[in-house]
Amino acid sequence: MISRAGCRTRWSSPPRSSRVSTDPSIPFRAEAHALDAADPLAALRDAFVGAETSLVYFDGNSLGRPPRVTAERLGDFVTAEWGGRLIRGWDEAWMELPFRIGDRIGRSVLGAAAGQTIIADSTTVLLYKLLRAALAERSAADPERVEIVVARDDFPTDRYLVEGIAAERGARVVWIEVDTARGVDADRLRAAVGPHTAVVLLSHVSYRSGYLADAATLTRITHDAGALVLWDLCHSAGSVPVDLDAWGVDLAVGCTYKYLNGGPGSPAFAYVAERHHATLTQPIQGWMGAADVFAMGPEYRPAAGMRRFLSGTPPVLAMLAMQDTLDLIEDAGITAIREKSVALTEFALRVSDGILSPLGVTLASPRDSGERGGHVTLSHPAMRSVTARLWASDVIPDYRDPDGLRIGLAPLSTSFAEVLTGLGAVADAVRAEH
Amino acid sequence: MISRAGCRTRWSSPPRSSRVSTDPSIPFRAEAHALDAADPLAALRDAFVGAETSLVYFDGNSLGRPPRVTAERLGDFVTAEWGGRLIRGWDEAWMELPFRIGDRIGRSVLGAAAGQTIIADSTTVLLYKLLRAALAERSAADPERVEIVVARDDFPTDRYLVEGIAAERGARVVWIEVDTARGVDADRLRAAVGPHTAVVLLSHVSYRSGYLADAATLTRITHDAGALVLWDLCHSAGSVPVDLDAWGVDLAVGCTYKYLNGGPGSPAFAYVAERHHATLTQPIQGWMGAADVFAMGPEYRPAAGMRRFLSGTPPVLAMLAMQDTLDLIEDAGITAIREKSVALTEFALRVSDGILSPLGVTLASPRDSGERGGHVTLSHPAMRSVTARLWASDVIPDYRDPDGLRIGLAPLSTSFAEVLTGLGAVADAVRAEH
Numbered sequence: 001m002i003s004r005a006g007c008r009t010r011w012s013s014p015p016r017s018s019r020v021s022t023d024p025s026i027p028f029r030a031e032a033h034a035l036d037a038a039d040p041l042a043a044l045r046d047a048f049v050g051a052e053t054s055l056v057y058f059d060g061n062s063l064g065r066p067p068r069v070t071a072e073r074l075g076d077f078v079t080a081e082w083g084g085r086l087i088r089g090w091d092e093a094w095m096e097l098p099f100r101i102g103d104r105i106g107r108s109v110l111g112a113a114a115g116q117t118i119i120a121d122s123t124t125v126l127l128y129k130l131l132r133a134a135l136a137e138r139s140a141a142d143p144e145r146v147e148i149v150v151a152r153d154d155f156p157t158d159r160y161l162v163e164g165i166a167a168e169r170g171a172r173v174v175w176i177e178v179d180t181a182r183g184v185d186a187d188r189l190r191a192a193v194g195p196h197t198a199v200v201l202l203s204h205v206s207y208r209s210g211y212l213a214d215a216a217t218l219t220r221i222t223h224d225a226g227a228l229v230l231w232d233l234c235h236s237a238g239s240v241p242v243d244l245d246a247w248g249v250d251l252a253v254g255c256t257y258k259y260l261n262g263g264p265g266s267p268a269f270a271y272v273a274e275r276h277h278a279t280l281t282q283p284i285q286g287w288m289g290a291a292d293v294f295a296m297g298p299e300y301r302p303a304a305g306m307r308r309f310l311s312g313t314p315p316v317l318a319m320l321a322m323q324d325t326l327d328l329i330e331d332a333g334i335t336a337i338r339e340k341s342v343a344l345t346e347f348a349l350r351v352s353d354g355i356l357s358p359l360g361v362t363l364a365s366p367r368d369s370g371e372r373g374g375h376v377t378l379s380h381p382a383m384r385s386v387t388a389r390l391w392a393s394d395v396i397p398d399y400r401d402p403d404g405l406r407i408g409l410a411p412l413s414t415s416f417a418e419v420l421t422g423l424g425a426v427a428d429a430v431r432a433e434h
Numbered sequence: 435m436i437s438r439a440g441c442r443t444r445w446s447s448p449p450r451s452s453r454v455s456t457d458p459s460i461p462f463r464a465e466a467h468a469l470d471a472a473d474p475l476a477a478l479r480d481a482f483v484g485a486e487t488s489l490v491y492f493d494g495n496s497l498g499r500p501p502r503v504t505a506e507r508l509g510d511f512v513t514a515e516w517g518g519r520l521i522r523g524w525d526e527a528w529m530e531l532p533f534r535i536g537d538r539i540g541r542s543v544l545g546a547a548a549g550q551t552i553i554a555d556s557t558t559v560l561l562y563k564l565l566r567a568a569l570a571e572r573s574a575a576d577p578e579r580v581e582i583v584v585a586r587d588d589f590p591t592d593r594y595l596v597e598g599i600a601a602e603r604g605a606r607v608v609w610i611e612v613d614t615a616r617g618v619d620a621d622r623l624r625a626a627v628g629p630h631t632a633v634v635l636l637s638h639v640s641y642r643s644g645y646l647a648d649a650a651t652l653t654r655i656t657h658d659a660g661a662l663v664l665w666d667l668c669h670s671a672g673s674v675p676v677d678l679d680a681w682g683v684d685l686a687v688g689c690t691y692k693y694l695n696g697g698p699g700s701p702a703f704a705y706v707a708e709r710h711h712a713t714l715t716q717p718i719q720g721w722m723g724a725a726d727v728f729a730m731g732p733e734y735r736p737a738a739g740m741r742r743f744l745s746g747t748p749p750v751l752a753m754l755a756m757q758d759t760l761d762l763i764e765d766a767g768i769t770a771i772r773e774k775s776v777a778l779t780e781f782a783l784r785v786s787d788g789i790l791s792p793l794g795v796t797l798a799s800p801r802d803s804g805e806r807g808g809h810v811t812l813s814h815p816a817m818r819s820v821t822a823r824l825w826a827s828d829v830i831p832d833y834r835d836p837d838g839l840r841i842g843l844a845p846l847s848t849s850f851a852e853v854l855t856g857l858g859a860v861a862d863a864v865r866a867e868h
Contacts, residue, residue, distance in 0.1 A: 049517030071512035078505035083483030122746025124720030156721040160734035164719035264750035285598035286558030287590040300594035312556025316698035318752035
């Protein structure tokens with residue numbers, strides 16, 4: 001009995017060491033180890049909740065992990081600032097917080113000089129306000145400018161807002177068609193803009209393909225057509241260098257709950273170039289955007305500077321957490337963050353080519369890292385159920401209809417070993433679907 | 435030297451015991467003590483941060499104190515839910531949070547059946563969305579209905595929004611003039627509405643005078659004129675009983691950082707009566723208001739029910755704290771809360787009549803408690819500098835131009851002894867200004 005069982009075991013299921021030797025990811029193990037060992041940002045991973053667990057997180061571009069210190073920051077705020085200072089907190093610090101944190105994001109993440117960035121509302125509401133402001137200014141300057149340009153595959157909010165604003169303001173939508181794995185390039189934009197263009201809304205990094213647009217060039221093309229550009233930075237801010245002032249950008253909006261780890265539903269940021277502060281006004285006229293907030297005067301006069309783009313009471317509690325990640329970004333520097341981000345996605349592509357391509361998985365992101373942001377999308381007809389399998393085994397990517405597995409690699413909190421483990425699990429899950 | 439000094443001291447400044455005996459607030463001490471002893475909600479005060487200090491807080495209607503458990507709730511959320519569940523939190527709980535907490539506020543605070551209340555955005559943004567929705571619906575039904583009615587002394591955001599929307603939509607503003615210490619009553623509203631009225635925007639409790647409007651009657655008058663009513667409940671929700679369904683209200687919006695203690699800048703709530711869900715749409719078309727959020731389809735189709743009034747990603751982190759106060763409100767019941775609120779303001783008026791009226795302080799709030807919300811405004815030409823003196827001595831009221839000291843008495847966290855101490859300090863500060 002014992003010898004037969006031993007015999008059968010040996011042949012029907014090889015011992016662990018020989019089974020492992022057939023794992024196609026083995027050749028990448030030494031590489032992952034070496035990349036982690038050489039990573040100057042490796043130690044930052046331990047700053048995040050959950051770094052000590054075996055969970056693989058491939059969705060830091062949807063909701064970033066919290067730094068460990070954030071729990072304490074929020075608890076302390078409740079007791080000491082909100083509970084201790086009460087309404088005095090507004091005079092002492094909170095009224096300036098949208099500008100103070102905005103300026104920090106401007107300086108550390110956006111390449112924006114002080115006085116041009118605020119934290120407020122949601123991405124959707126800020127995009128609405130700035131699209132309305134830009135359309136109103138351009139069409140007032142030239143009544144023929146009634147077109148808003150947007151990409152057909154842009155994030156739903158961006159498209160829905162443009163549709164709604166066009167309908168309510170009597171403007172027209174000009175759609176830019178985009179190929180899979182691509183985004184808006186210079187030729188496509190040149191073909192879309194002209195003397196009727198008022199505003200161009202573009203995503204710096206495509207939420208779907210990860211395509212990284214050439215923002216400087218597309219901004220120049222927009223300006224050459226006499227229009228204003230509004231950049232959606234949701235998928236780039238905090239992982240890709242952004243240089244709004246140098247690029248001559250007019251307007252930008254972005255998320256703080258992705259690479260800036262502001263927490264679920266944290267408020268957004270908006271940038272308006274200083275040259276537009278006197279001429280742009282937005283439609284949601286609340287007390288916080290008025291020239292003298294506490295005079296509570298008889299009629300609305302927009303404040304000078306960025307305050308005019310505020311509407312309601314600043315969401316203080318919700319804008320605290322992102323400061324912990326700004327500390328880390330300022331320590332690391334956005335150049336080093338981008339270097340690691342590129343190394344992470346390059347490694348992911350090599351592993352995918354090695355172990356996923358043979359299974360029929362294809363790349364739906366640009367292969368050239370100069371055209372790619374911080375995430376990679378992999379396609380396969382079974383990706384919906386693959387995602388469910390992965391989630392059940394604590395490997396957490398995002399899924400995008402109809403067949404996209406989105407691998408978001410937050411540079412501050414992701415290790416190369418994590419990338420390899422996760423993609424190995426993707427291979428197992430794809431195999432299990434066959 | 436010693437005897438002369440002693441002698442001079444005795445005559446120029448009486449010994450402490452005899453000085454105290456002239457304090458005009460002494461007759462009220464026994465009353466404050468008795469009222470606190472008989473207060474069925476007295477023990478709830480200890481649930482709040484700072485209840486153990488000597489600070490007098492008269493501004494719970496501007497920013498409510500945090501419950502002590504809120505610090506722990508937020509810290510735990512960061513570590514366990516955000517950090518532990520990561521993006522899975524959206525599927526597991528967060529997507530429903532705007533509706534779940536909204537329904538709780540509806541049930542416990544607003545007299546609203548489930549499915550009609552959400553948490554989202556700021557008060558300003560929600561008022562904008564619902565005003566736009568109501569104006570669009572009414573003027574589509576009857577192109578002659580192009581008037582928005584609002585009170586001249588309403589909160590700045592309300593007036594500014596109405597002005598802005600009227601300008602952008604080609605509507606007209608009809609202003610209701612209101613006397614000091616009053617608000618909009620039936621006669622004034624009847625004179626303002628008619629066949630051209632589309633929407634009436636009214637505050638349930640005036641931020642300035644504390645006037646409590648007869649919401650049932652004013653809603654009926656609005657409906658008789660064929661218009662929709664939008665109630666601003668910022669200064670009533672959580673302190674005054676509200677019965678939206680029974681009153682037949684169409685729309686309502688309110689703050690959660692006042693009597694609901696959601697924290698500085700916490701998101702607002704909106705109520706839309708179910709009969710309007712199919713016909714009202716709002717202009718800020720974001721992905722969270724779309725019929726199928728994750729289908730990310732080619733064009734915006736508004737979701738059924740209250741989801742269509744969402745725009746951006748729900749502000750999860752910022753809507754957590756209010757749940758701790760909802761626990762307390764549900765324990766106490768809104769009827770007992772209102773009873774205590776009335777007792778607090780009645781006591782404040784008696785003390786004010788006794789010790790502040792002789793100093794030239796006048797009442798700028800209704801004297802009849804049936805017409806008064808949870809705060810009382812006291813006028814005196816020196817109130818601006820009186821407020822500065824009070825803040826410096828840890829007595830924290832609010833100041834409203836030109837001469838109003840606003841005494842907000844949050845029923846869950848304010849004691850009668852605190853009212854007396856605070857008004858005694860007001861008397862001292864007014865005297866010091868003479």
